[in-house]
Amino acid sequence: MPARHLPDAGRVKGIAVVAGAGPAGLTAALELLRRSDVVPHVFEPDIQVGGLSKTVNYRGNRMDLGGHRFFSKSDWVMRWWQDILPIAEGQMQADEALRISYRRQSRDWVPATFAASSTDSVMLIRRRLSRIFYRRRFFDYPLKLNANTLKNMGVAETLRLGLSYANARLARRFPETSLEDFLVNRFGRRLYRTFFKDYTEKVWGVPCREISAEWGAQRIKGLSVAKAVANAITSPFRAAADTSQKQTESSLIERFLYPKFGPGQMWEEVARQIALRGGNILLRHRIVALERKGREVTAVTVQDLTTGSRRRVACDFFISTMPVRDLTAMLEPEDPSVLRIARRLPYRDFMTAGLLLGKMRFTGDQTERRSVRGMPPDNWIYIQEPDVKIGRLQVFNNWSPALVADPDTIWLGLEYFCRQGDDLWSMSDGQFIDFAAAELEKIGMLDRKDVRDGTVVRVPLAYPAYFGEYSEFGRVRAYLEQFSNLYPVGRNGMHRYNNQDHSMLAANGAVNSIIDGGHGKSEIWNINAEDEYHEEIGAPP
Numbered sequence: 001m002p003a004r005h006l007p008d009a010g011r012v013k014g015i016a017v018v019a020g021a022g023p024a025g026l027t028a029a030l031e032l033l034r035r036s037d038v039v040p041h042v043f044e045p046d047i048q049v050g051g052l053s054k055t056v057n058y059r060g061n062r063m064d065l066g067g068h069r070f071f072s073k074s075d076w077v078m079r080w081w082q083d084i085l086p087i088a089e090g091q092m093q094a095d096e097a098l099r100i101s102y103r104r105q106s107r108d109w110v111p112a113t114f115a116a117s118s119t120d121s122v123m124l125i126r127r128r129l130s131r132i133f134y135r136r137r138f139f140d141y142p143l144k145l146n147a148n149t150l151k152n153m154g155v156a157e158t159l160r161l162g163l164s165y166a167n168a169r170l171a172r173r174f175p176e177t178s179l180e181d182f183l184v185n186r187f188g189r190r191l192y193r194t195f196f197k198d199y200t201e202k203v204w205g206v207p208c209r210e211i212s213a214e215w216g217a218q219r220i221k222g223l224s225v226a227k228a229v230a231n232a233i234t235s236p237f238r239a240a241a242d243t244s245q246k247q248t249e250s251s252l253i254e255r256f257l258y259p260k261f262g263p264g265q266m267w268e269e270v271a272r273q274i275a276l277r278g279g280n281i282l283l284r285h286r287i288v289a290l291e292r293k294g295r296e297v298t299a300v301t302v303q304d305l306t307t308g309s310r311r312r313v314a315c316d317f318f319i320s321t322m323p324v325r326d327l328t329a330m331l332e333p334e335d336p337s338v339l340r341i342a343r344r345l346p347y348r349d350f351m352t353a354g355l356l357l358g359k360m361r362f363t364g365d366q367t368e369r370r371s372v373r374g375m376p377p378d379n380w381i382y383i384q385e386p387d388v389k390i391g392r393l394q395v396f397n398n399w400s401p402a403l404v405a406d407p408d409t410i411w412l413g414l415e416y417f418c419r420q421g422d423d424l425w426s427m428s429d430g431q432f433i434d435f436a437a438a439e440l441e442k443i444g445m446l447d448r449k450d451v452r453d454g455t456v457v458r459v460p461l462a463y464p465a466y467f468g469e470y471s472e473f474g475r476v477r478a479y480l481e482q483f484s485n486l487y488p489v490g491r492n493g494m495h496r497y498n499n500q501d502h503s504m505l506a507a508n509g510a511v512n513s514i515i516d517g518g519h520g521k522s523e524i525w526n527i528n529a530e531d532e533y534h535e536e537i538g539a540p541p
């Protein structure tokens with residue numbers, strides 16, 4: 001849904017309570033202040049703003065949870081970001097279009113203004129490099145059928161993969177009910193086991209046999225080995241036929257925008273502007289109860305997590321980015337099935353160990369980027385090795401040098417997909433740091449004696465999942481939609497697999513609807529619903 005712009009005429013007044021100071025909550029608050037006389041009161045349980053897009057500062061070393069690329073198909077979002085943090089000058093020519101990309105989508109963007117590169121309030125243009133680590137070797141990401149892959153896999157294994165694929169095409173599984181059926185039919189059993197099974201199960205914690213084929217169809221649309229082979233064979237001819245060869249080559253280089261001090265810098269700056277305009281943001285405050293009159297939210301109860309005290313805040317509008325599960329429970333629906341579905345919505349949790357090192361043991365380098373002190377040149381690496389639990393490795397130095405306090409150190413994020421209360425989650429911080437460092441040592445990336453410091457960040461409900469009870473989510477949504485002044489927006493707020501931009505567009509949709517007397521409320525649910533997902537081979541969420 002494109003971002004709409006409504007006139008400022010007849011400015012709406014009132015109090016909006018906003019649950020959560022992540023991208024959605026903060027976008028809503030700033031837009032209300034810019035375009036209405038509604039005063040936002042934002043409550044956030046965390047000690048800092050940014051939600052899942054926060055940057056954690058550990059002794060001057062900054063951690064981005066997951067690695068947040070700034071990319072949007074929406075011009076409104078691109079301008080909005082640039083208005084808050086302009087692109088640092090000197091990274092491209094004025095008038096030149098910047099080609100940025102994200103998961104097989106790319107777009108050209110001509111920045112309106114640049115900021116002096118000497119200032120800190122800027123966005124950087126970064127070149128992406130991320131690869132798959134498997135069999136103690138690096139594979140291109142997305143997986144390509146090229147000389148490197150053939151060399152890494154070996155001729156015999158490549159032939160076996162080909163035969164397995166041919167076999168799958170001849171004897172298709174029917175009916176195609178599970179994600180496993182879906183993937184085996186398209187890639188062959190061997191390729192499925194090599195590049196999909198372990199990683200998908202690591203990410204979601206569920207066997208591929210228990211994930212529906214429909215989910216695969218939505219997330220891995222349009223990909224097949226036949227297509228990959230065809231692409232690999234025809235790409236040299238396509239490039240030769242292109243009259244603007246240079247342009248083609250540059251479009252293959254993936255770039256993304258990134259705040260100098262990590263994604264949290266964007267949201268800290270937005271929070272500063274909200275406060276300047278008279279909005280309220282209270283950290284360490286959680287909304288714990290709601291009051292309603294029929295189908296209208298009239299007040300919230302907020303708990304101060306420092307003192308434990310509670311207070312009531314009356315509201316005219318309620319914008320919620322808290323998990324749908326919690327919101328629905330607080331509304332106490334009359335129909336018990338609505339509560340049951342909301343309570344059982346599936347999520348995946350996430351943990352990161354930040355490790356600070358003097359050096360690493362990376363040697364093999366098939367890229368044109370040099371490694372320094374044994375540090376891989378990648379922004380992040382997908383770890384497909386079945387003998388370790390780590391899912392992804394972030395190399396923060398390569399996201400932005402400003403994330404690292406001492407440029408002579410290497411600052412890593414070792415990411416694990418987990419479930420609250422499981423073995424990983426329950427480890428003490430010290431145990432988890434040792435465990436994570438031992439895993440990287442096992443796959444030959446570092447020596448534990450080179451680890452100088454470490455920290456742990458636990459991220460509950462990082463991934464709203466689309467299986468299990470989610471199939472009945474429509475009933476919860478229909479219930480929430482009945483409330484005239486309630487706007488559930490954002491990632492967990494709508495149980496949607498949102499990036500920052502989708503959350504921001506939903507928040508902007510809520511503000512439009514508030515200004516427009518409640519019109520367009522249900523359209524907000526169309527954001528990020530019609531988007532096609534084109535996941536890449538072995539891709540995580």
Ligand SMILES: Cc1cc2nc3c(=O)[nH]c(=O)nc-3n(C[C@H](O)[C@H](O)[C@H](O)COP(=O)(O)OP(=O)(O)OC[C@H]3O[C@@H](n4cnc5c(N)ncnc54)[C@H](O)[C@@H]3O)c2cc1C
Nearest residue numbers: 020022023024051052066068069287322490491499500503
């Ligand atoms: C590993 C990973 C990688 C990602 N990579 C990218 C990327 O490359 N690019 C990108 O654009 N996006 C990326 N994302 C997605 C991005 O982090 C989210 O889309 C974005 O942060 C969602 O914003 P939000 O405001 O909707 O929700 P959140 O960021 O989840 O914020 C919701 C806030 O609500 C608060 N809250 C919860 N309960 C209550 C309550 N009862 N009362 C008050 N407040 C409450 C929470 O504490 C939280 O701060 C990634 C996410 C993950 C997990």
